[in-house]
Amino acid sequence: MKILVATSKPFAPVAVEGIRKVVEANGCQMALLEKYTEKADLLAAVADADALIVRSDKIDAEVLDAAKQLKIVVRAGAGYDNIDLEAATAHKVVVMNTPGQNSNAVAELVMGLLVYTVRNFFNGKPGTELKGKTLGLLAFGNVSRNVARIAKGFDMNVMAYDAYCPAEAIEAAGVKSVATREELFEKSDIVSLHIPATPDTIHSINAELVGKMKQGAILINTARKEVIDEPQLLELLTKRTDLKYITDIKPDADADFAAKLEGRYFATPKKMGAQTAEANTNAGLAAAKQIAGFFKEGITKFQVNK
Numbered sequence: 001m002k003i004l005v006a007t008s009k010p011f012a013p014v015a016v017e018g019i020r021k022v023v024e025a026n027g028c029q030m031a032l033l034e035k036y037t038e039k040a041d042l043l044a045a046v047a048d049a050d051a052l053i054v055r056s057d058k059i060d061a062e063v064l065d066a067a068k069q070l071k072i073v074v075r076a077g078a079g080y081d082n083i084d085l086e087a088a089t090a091h092k093v094v095v096m097n098t099p100g101q102n103s104n105a106v107a108e109l110v111m112g113l114l115v116y117t118v119r120n121f122f123n124g125k126p127g128t129e130l131k132g133k134t135l136g137l138l139a140f141g142n143v144s145r146n147v148a149r150i151a152k153g154f155d156m157n158v159m160a161y162d163a164y165c166p167a168e169a170i171e172a173a174g175v176k177s178v179a180t181r182e183e184l185f186e187k188s189d190i191v192s193l194h195i196p197a198t199p200d201t202i203h204s205i206n207a208e209l210v211g212k213m214k215q216g217a218i219l220i221n222t223a224r225k226e227v228i229d230e231p232q233l234l235e236l237l238t239k240r241t242d243l244k245y246i247t248d249i250k251p252d253a254d255a256d257f258a259a260k261l262e263g264r265y266f267a268t269p270k271k272m273g274a275q276t277a278e279a280n281t282n283a284g285l286a287a288a289k290q291i292a293g294f295f296k297e298g299i300t301k302f303q304v305n306k
């Protein structure tokens with residue numbers, strides 16, 4: 001049984017070694033394709049793989065066609081918008097994710113970026129503090145819950161809106177639940193996006209919504225660039241010179257954002273929310289164990305396709 005780890009953005013070496021141990025302890029063989037830039041390399045590598053572990057690597061019908069022996073793909077992470085679920089189902093390939101395994105890493109990055117932002121990107125001029133500010137979390141999944149936990153340590157007021165999570169569950173976590181997205185944007189000093197990229201959410205962060213934000217507010221995106229309506233956001237922020245946009249996923253129009261929003265925009269050079277040894281190890285090991293459980297006992301917990 002061959003398990004291919006295909007990561008254009010590699011895991012930390014300690015995570016790769018951990019995955020290898022789990023794979024070999026289960027009598028399987030691990031193959032590694034890291035830092036590849038050509039799709040042809042992925043197509044060649046998947047040809048004889050029975051299982052595949054990926055990160056944000058795009059797994060489409062062409063990859064699935066090339067993977068003649070493939071039975072399972074595990075996205076070592078939370079968001080699986082990079083995998084064509086319909087094509088996987090058509091190819092009788094099970095798709096899973098590893099929810100929660102890298103969420104603390106993303107949450108810590110949110111707080112780090114916020115400190116960096118309110119301190120004027122460390123330019124030495126007086127900034128502000130996070131203490132006492134209102135942080136609005138859009139969606140209340142694993143990353144949000146970790147952001148809320150850490151933000152409370154900063155003495156921030158934390159509120160959340162989630163279309164699918166009941167208000168009682170949000171309140172039970174010690175976070176104020178608000179009734180609408182609009183209310184969240186109106187009442188927060190900072191809004192942090194934690195929605196997945198789905199047909200419902202793509203381009204949903206638009207000028208109308210962001211335009212409701214308070215004077216001097218900050219929008220931070222460590223989720224997906226696709227949830228933003230980029231042209232609308234750029235146009236709005238060009239007019240609303242009090243607002244800031246901070247992101248871990250460079251917009252397609254990064255150069256325009258940087259040029260037009262000087263001092264109010266920051267994008268990490270490469271998406272790095274989940275880039276910690278711990279997150280890589282947690283997600284990578286979970287993926288390897290899920291594959292072993294699937295082959296040995298038919299366990300399909302965390303399957304995301306039908």
Ligand code: 3PG
Nearest residue numbers: 055056077078079102274
């Ligand atoms: C996720 O969905 O798990 C995060 O966005 C991390 O993605 P990455 O593995 O590509 O860094």
